[in-house]
Amino acid sequence: MHRASRPGAICSPPVAVPDGVVLIQQHREDFPGAVRQGQSFPSEDTVDHIDALRRDGPRVHMTLRHETAVGTWTHSFTFEPLDRGKVDAALAAADLRLDRFLDPARTWILARAC
Numbered sequence: 001m002h003r004a005s006r007p008g009a010i011c012s013p014p015v016a017v018p019d020g021v022v023l024i025q026q027h028r029e030d031f032p033g034a035v036r037q038g039q040s041f042p043s044e045d046t047v048d049h050i051d052a053l054r055r056d057g058p059r060v061h062m063t064l065r066h067e068t069a070v071g072t073w074t075h076s077f078t079f080e081p082l083d084r085g086k087v088d089a090a091l092a093a094a095d096l097r098l099d100r101f102l103d104p105a106r107t108w109i110l111a112r113a114c
Helices: 084-093
Strands: 021-025 040-042 047-056 059-068 071-079 096-101 108-113
Touching: 084 096
Parallel strands: none
Antiparallel strands: 021 108, 040 047, 047 059, 059 071, 096 108
């Protein structure tokens, strides 16, 4: 789950939530240990490349390069894997509640302001 550097927080500092909705990506539990710098992940329309990767305890700092037929862009982020209990606690600390999962794998979470 992408998460801010403040323990127990989804958003730090507090952010305005457009229409009271937040979209959160939660990674598989094995994802942090399984990925390596230089790996590529092709999908139907995109190839994602891990250009930078640094582990800092449970946190992972990563830069992905996304390539499509029409362009390339990078996305840098930090995430920390959280189990369901920690996700619920982090949402509550940010005055959010889990509305629903958006996919069968439960990768994408739709949360709403309380």
